[in-house]
Amino acid sequence: MAILLTKDTRIIVQGITGREGGFHTQQMIAYGSNVVGGVTPGKGGEWAHGVPVYDTVREAVKQADANASVIFVPPPLAAEAILEAIDAKIGLIICITEGIPIRDMMRVNVKLRQSSSRLIGPNCPGLLTPGIGKMGIMPGYIAKPGRVGVVSKSGTLTYEVVNALTEAGMGQSTCVGIGGDPVIGTSFVDVLEMFENDPETEMVALLGEIGGRAEIDAAEYIAKHMTKPVAAFIAGRSAPPNTRMGHAGAIVDGNEGSADQKIEALRQAGVLVANNPEEIPDLLANR
Amino acid sequence: MDLHEHQSKALFQQYGIPAPMGKVATTPEEAEAIAAEIGGKVVIKAQVLTGGRGKAGGVKVAGTPAEAKEKAAAILGMPIKHLTVHKVLVDPASTIVKEIYLGITNDRKAGKPVLIASSEGGMDIEQVAHEKPEALIREYIDPVYGLQGFQITSVANAMNLPKEHWKAFGVIARGLYACYSASDATLAEINPLIINGDNQLVALDGKVSIDDNALFRHPDLAEQRDLTVEAPAEAEARLADISYVKLGGQIGCMVNGAGLAMTTMDMTQLYGKDKGIGPANFLDIGGGAKADKVAKALNIILSDPNVKSVLINIFGGITRCDEVARGMIEAYNEVKPIVPIVIRLQGTNAKEGREIIQAANIPTLTAAATLTEAAQKAVAAAEGAL
Numbered sequence: 001m002a003i004l005l006t007k008d009t010r011i012i013v014q015g016i017t018g019r020e021g022g023f024h025t026q027q028m029i030a031y032g033s034n035v036v037g038g039v040t041p042g043k044g045g046e047w048a049h050g051v052p053v054y055d056t057v058r059e060a061v062k063q064a065d066a067n068a069s070v071i072f073v074p075p076p077l078a079a080e081a082i083l084e085a086i087d088a089k090i091g092l093i094i095c096i097t098e099g100i101p102i103r104d105m106m107r108v109n110v111k112l113r114q115s116s117s118r119l120i121g122p123n124c125p126g127l128l129t130p131g132i133g134k135m136g137i138m139p140g141y142i143a144k145p146g147r148v149g150v151v152s153k154s155g156t157l158t159y160e161v162v163n164a165l166t167e168a169g170m171g172q173s174t175c176v177g178i179g180g181d182p183v184i185g186t187s188f189v190d191v192l193e194m195f196e197n198d199p200e201t202e203m204v205a206l207l208g209e210i211g212g213r214a215e216i217d218a219a220e221y222i223a224k225h226m227t228k229p230v231a232a233f234i235a236g237r238s239a240p241p242n243t244r245m246g247h248a249g250a251i252v253d254g255n256e257g258s259a260d261q262k263i264e265a266l267r268q269a270g271v272l273v274a275n276n277p278e279e280i281p282d283l284l285a286n287r
Numbered sequence: 288m289d290l291h292e293h294q295s296k297a298l299f300q301q302y303g304i305p306a307p308m309g310k311v312a313t314t315p316e317e318a319e320a321i322a323a324e325i326g327g328k329v330v331i332k333a334q335v336l337t338g339g340r341g342k343a344g345g346v347k348v349a350g351t352p353a354e355a356k357e358k359a360a361a362i363l364g365m366p367i368k369h370l371t372v373h374k375v376l377v378d379p380a381s382t383i384v385k386e387i388y389l390g391i392t393n394d395r396k397a398g399k400p401v402l403i404a405s406s407e408g409g410m411d412i413e414q415v416a417h418e419k420p421e422a423l424i425r426e427y428i429d430p431v432y433g434l435q436g437f438q439i440t441s442v443a444n445a446m447n448l449p450k451e452h453w454k455a456f457g458v459i460a461r462g463l464y465a466c467y468s469a470s471d472a473t474l475a476e477i478n479p480l481i482i483n484g485d486n487q488l489v490a491l492d493g494k495v496s497i498d499d500n501a502l503f504r505h506p507d508l509a510e511q512r513d514l515t516v517e518a519p520a521e522a523e524a525r526l527a528d529i530s531y532v533k534l535g536g537q538i539g540c541m542v543n544g545a546g547l548a549m550t551t552m553d554m555t556q557l558y559g560k561d562k563g564i565g566p567a568n569f570l571d572i573g574g575g576a577k578a579d580k581v582a583k584a585l586n587i588i589l590s591d592p593n594v595k596s597v598l599i600n601i602f603g604g605i606t607r608c609d610e611v612a613r614g615m616i617e618a619y620n621e622v623k624p625i626v627p628i629v630i631r632l633q634g635t636n637a638k639e640g641r642e643i644i645q646a647a648n649i650p651t652l653t654a655a656a657t658l659t660e661a662a663q664k665a666v667a668a669a670e671g672a673l
Binding site for chain 2: 100102104157159160250
């Protein structure tokens with residue numbers, strides 16, 4: 001079954017005629033993802049990468065029965081693109097765009113919580129269900145079908161661990177990048193809950209980083225509710241406080257959000273914490 | 288992006304917040320002239336983008352213009368933490384009857400703004416949070432509807448603010464939210480907000496931080512950036528769209544992706560800590576690293592004299608490692624670095640990439656297969672150079 005992205009997912013790409021959107025639409029189709037169309041205002045009626053382009057998400061839902069969207073719209077317009085997808089009752093929205101103002105995301109958040117849509121991201125690599133499809137920018141060939149669920153705040157660090165798992169012969173059920181921004185649609189806890197309930201996921205790899213307290217919340221959830229084993233790596237042990245490390249959310253504010261604090265909370269919750277992301281396959285295999 | 292106190296207070300004034308302010312001086316003579324203009328007692332305050340300036344001696348009271356000149360001379364050029372004071376604000380001195388804290392920031396977990404108030408103003412708010420958490424009042428704000436009157440009333444009530452000040456407090460709280468919201472601030476704080484000798488509420492000191500991602504719609508704020516706080520290498524990186532933060536160690540790191548860049552730093556520390564070796568910088572080169580960007584990043588890393596070895600870690604997802612390897616050789620020939628470089632390529636066409644590095648036969652350039660091996664080699668290379 002995997003989580004979030006299944007055979008029944010009918011994907012559209014918002015920003016399909018842009019450079020990034022176009023390139024990754026090709027990659028998604030080449031991987032076998034069920035892309036049914038794209039949206040670019042003013043280009044409705046045209047075709048791109050073998051699929052029809054619509055002017056609005058509403059139109060794409062009506063004509064192509066879309067139920068999921070990947071957003072590659074530039075930062076100034078990305079929040080509006082998310083609102084458009086929510087308005088059209090798209091169930092699963094993945095926003096890849098990096099650099100959306102926090103105020104825009106806080107406003108989107110209000111609408112999102114009143115809706116039945118799920119948003120993943122922004123500033124994330126998206127989703128990959130090996131053998132089924134991908135929504136976003138994760139390279140498909142590094143993954144293979146299997147039973148490890150992967151959830152991460154980061155992009156290339158996720159690829160690193162997925163690749164290491166695959167090389168160790170451990171396939172993945174679904175890989176989810178939740179994003180490195182301060183305000184995001186889906187948290188670690190949300191994804192852990194889905195993995196816990198997914199019969200095809202046997203164990204979980206969680207990749208966190210400094211900033212915020214999402215990993216602490218994850219530790220609390222794991223201690224209370226998870227029966228499946230979890231291995232984790234937290235990036236940023238060597239980062240100094242009060243300095244932002246690339247991701248808008250990766251900053252230790254005062255005493256909150258340090259790597260050591262998160263590692264300690266995860267260990268207390270029974271999570272196998274790696275010192276080095278390359279240890280994760282071994283930790284899961286030898287648990 | 289952080290604004291200085293004088294910039295923050297000027298912004299507050301635009302939103303109707305009483306924030307009495309003198310002028311900014313860059314020389315002792317200017318400070319003297321401003322003090323003469325103000326007349327009476329003044330306060331000379333270092334304009335520096337870091338906390339703890341009071342403790343560092345960056346705030347001094349002067350009774351006369353001559354004294355203002357003398358005090359300004361002592362403060363200008365003073366180092367506070369890692370920064371040098373280039374400007375002072377000369378403000379009229381105030382009588383402080385009561386100090387209050389009032390700030391608005393983004394709450395990550397709630398995903399909305401939060402107003403924080405405390406009748407324990409003047410001191411570091413993190414210290415209050417730590418020592419007297421019950422003294423902090425938190426009021427969450429709906430970002431669509433904004434701060435409401437009843438919320439302000441309950442905050443004023445909770446902090447036992449005398450009722451005669453409620454009206455003025457309302458104007459200030461609404462002004463602060465308007466300023467925060469309209470400026471795309473991540474923080475707008477008045478600390479302290481005081482009741483002065485005339486029984487009026489005024490903002491004595493302020494701090495505003497703007498969301499870097501929103502600067503595109505605030506050109507007026509973007510141009511207030513203080514370029515002196517940024518090291519030349521950091522400014523160069525920002526203009527080249529490279530994310531770079533200088534740290535204290537010896538191993539220069541070049542990585543694609545922020546999470547992996549932090550991980551690479553951590554690995555140099557993991558294997559180097561016992562030997563006193565660690566990361567010299569955070570550097571995220573972004574996606575699709577082309578030769579010119581690799582060369583620029585290499586130059587930025589090597590501009591730090593502490594760098595004894597360089598660790599390049601690229602995970603090719605969509606990016607092809609053979610292209611990165613070719614870019615690396617090109618960059619190498621352009622920059623001609625003398626420090627040893629360890630390069631680790633993984634992902635798409637990694638094998639071809641490693642072959643290109645090996646075929647180039649550059650004695651100071653070593654390839655590694657895993658991140659562990661790369662970190663260990665970079666630590667050994669830095670150790671050899673120490």
